[in-house]
Amino acid sequence: MKNVPLELPEVRWLGTARLTAGLDHRQRLDLAAHTRTHPPLPPSDRDELLALAEALALSGRGGAGFPFARKARATLATADRTGTAPVIVVNGAEGEPASAKDKMLLARVPHLVLDGACLAADAFGAEEIVVGVGADSPGEISVPAALAERELPCPARTVCLPERFVAGESGALIRGVNGLPVAPAPLKARAAKGAAGGVRRRPTLLSNAETWAQLALAARLGPDAYASVGTAAEPGTILLTVNRPGTDALVVEAPTGTRLGPVLDACGLQPGAGVLVGGYHGAWLRPWDAVDAPLSRTGLVALGGTLGAGAIVTLPDDTCPVGETAQVAAWLATESTGQCGPCKRGLSEAAEALAMLATGAAGPAVLEDARGALSVAQAGGACSHPDGTARFLLSALDVFSEDVDAHLSGPGCGRRVRGVLPLPRAKGARLEVDWSRCTGHGLCAVLAPDLIRLGPHGYPTSATIPVAPWQEHGARRAVNQCPALAVRLQHRG
Structure with a gap:
């Protein structure tokens, strides 16, 4: 790890540092620094580890909050029934632009995460440990270096996944580990059941990087000391x-x-x-x-x-909430994989409506269409992306309702969009409309209905439209068949 530049997120703590212990003195804890900071990890058998997780109501820290012990028991039940050793997966593929906690753990305290994974692998008789990390993230360097430093209860490897929002979804991660496209499975399949949902069809116990680190802390502290901070329900x-x-x-x-x-x-x-x-x-x-x-x-x-x-x-008070939300909505729509109706139509329609609202070009009917599209997106998706996106956007329309009204009734709130909501550097493709050529023929909206919406006079409502990979075929059709040659497809990044 010497002389290797790493992007190391800064840390702070309120109260006693646990996960971040030792980072007040060092940028990264190698194995020697880790063992000086944390006491030896006590061995635990299968029943002891499950009982510990249940006593603390340990839940996943990746977003869904699913109980760890319940997931582990389901994985072990499949392993027992089929006579197949389970696979342990660490989900460190953090595609959320506003989140850096897993990057911090894997970059600065990788051994704490590996402690939890190795503890479970040993107790549950795992066949393999797989650590999923984002490509070009700190974990791509830090995790292999940490694995090389320590003894392991079973073979372990690191898998790099593309930097996409949905890459951290459990089904997408497992597909990536299995060498398939990194996208949520069209049909939901539980990793614990193995078969189509697990790594190499094995029963698979997958949890977020922080969850594994918390398990390692709990094993060292014991249930009483671990629960000395936090709430009774969530220690x-x-x-x-x-x-x-x-x-x-x-x-x-x-x-x-x-x-x-x-x-x-x-x-x-x-x-x-x-x-x-x-x-x-x-x-x-x-x-x-x-x-x-x-x-x-x-x-x-x-x-x-x-x-x-x-x-x-x-x-901040000095930026336009509607414009900020519209930028994120457009990005979230292009981050979908377009496999199901809620993503393919609902998110793109909502993003387009919010873009119109941000420019003062939307009436009440457009806003109601957006709300309707988001309501539809809240159920039936192949993964949680449409549900989560709908929650984010609907809450924005509610909390910033005064600004929404200002954009509906006139030119807007008068504040520029500062771009304070974090988004990755723009890349991919976008459609651009040349207004000097466009004659309002409307064929583009017929050929690419997921991308282009027409205003009341028959012209596209946006001059620049982000294009997801699954939308490129329709975008090229719109470009190739536009009678006025008014639409161009541009690639960025």
């Missing part, structure tokens, strides 16, 4: 990614149930016009609700929010 600490406009995000460790206000204060932030909790599959909170919001799953649900993967973004 321990959580990792939060707090995004700061104009600079890098901070990863903050805090006891579960900590109020959001002190976390923002520690990062030098104000609630502004609103606070997004849970990232782009999360929900917006009004400033006065955000300050006292308890950072726990049950506490946020009571406020209509969700903890998700713990990504937090504040929206």
Whole structure:
């Protein structure tokens, strides 16, 4: 690891550092520093490890919050029934632009994550450990170096996945490990059942990187010491990614149930016009609700929010909430794989409506169409992407309703879009309409209905339209058959 540059997210903590212990003195804990910081990991057999996870109600930290013990028992039941050893998978493919906690863990304390995976692999008799990381992320360098330093209970390998939002979805990750396209499976299949849903059809226990690190901490501390912080229902600490406009995000460790206000204060932030909790599959909170919001799953649900993967973004008062939301909506629509109706039609239609709203070109009917499209997107998708996106966008329309009204009744709120909501560097393709050539023929909307919507006078409603990979065929048809040669397909990145 010497002389190898790594992108190392900065960390802070409220209270006692657990997951972040040792990072006040070192940028990264190699195996020697890790063993000096944490006591030896006590061995646990199968029943002891399951009992520990159940006693602490340990849940997944990747967003869904599924109980770890229930998932492990289902995996082991399949393994016992089929006589097949399970596979342990660490999900470190963090495609959420507003989240950096898993990047931090894999870059700075990789052995804590591997401790949890190795503990389970040993107790459950696993055949293999697989660590999924984002391509070009710190984990691509840090994890193989950590694996080479330590003894392992079974073979282990790192798999690099493309930097896409849906790459961290469990089904997409397993497909990538199996050498298939990294996209959610068209038909949902449980990894614990093996067959089509597992690594090489084996029963597979997959959890987020933070979940494995929490398991390692719990095994060292024991249930009583582990539960000495946090809430009774959700003991321990959580990792939060707090995004700061104009600079890098901070990863903050805090006891579960900590109020959001002190976390923002520690990062030098104000609630502004609103606070997004849970990232782009999360929900917006009004400033006065955000300050006292308890950072726990049950506490946020009571406020209509969700903890998700713990990504937090504040929206300053000097930017346009509608324009900011429209930019993210367009990106989320292109990040889908277009395999099911909610993504293929609902998200793209909602993104187009929000783009029109941001420019003051939308009436009440367009807004109602957007709400309808998002309502449809909340059920029946192949994965959680349409549901999470709909939650994010619908909460924005609710929390920023005054700004929405200003855009419906006139030119808008008068504030420019500063681009404070984090998004990756623009890449991929986009359609561009040349207004000097466009005659309002409308053929483009017939050939590419998922991309182009027409306004009341028959012209496309947007001059620049992001194009997802699955939409490129329709985009090329629109370009090739436009009678006025008014549509171009441009590639970026």
